[in-house]
Amino acid sequence: MKAARAGLGLALVPDAMVASRVRSGELEVVLEQTVEANAPLSVVYADREFIEPRVRVFVDRAVAALTSRFSTPSPPPRPPSGSPQK
Secondary structure, eight states: OHHHHTTSSOOOOOHHHHHHHHHHTSSOOOSGGGSOTTOOOOOOOSOSTTOOHHHHHHHHHHHHHHHHHHOOOOOOOOOOTTOOOO
C-alpha cells in the first residue's frame, strides 16, 4: 500500500482498509469493474490440531465479523441443465 500511496502503482485491498484515504483523495479507485467483488479471504495459521485458544478466538471472531460485514445474499439456485423452464 505504501507504493500506491506514493503514486508508484496499484494496490488490491479491501475497501474498508482504504475508505478514509479514498474519501480524503489520498487514494483513487481504479479498475473497479475488473475486480471480483467476492474474492475469497483466508486466515492462515500453522497447526489446526494444536492451535492456541487466543488464536482460535481471533479466527472465530474475524470470520464472524467479516462474514456479517461483507457477505452478500446468495443468488437463487439455478435449475439443473436439461430441466424444463417455467
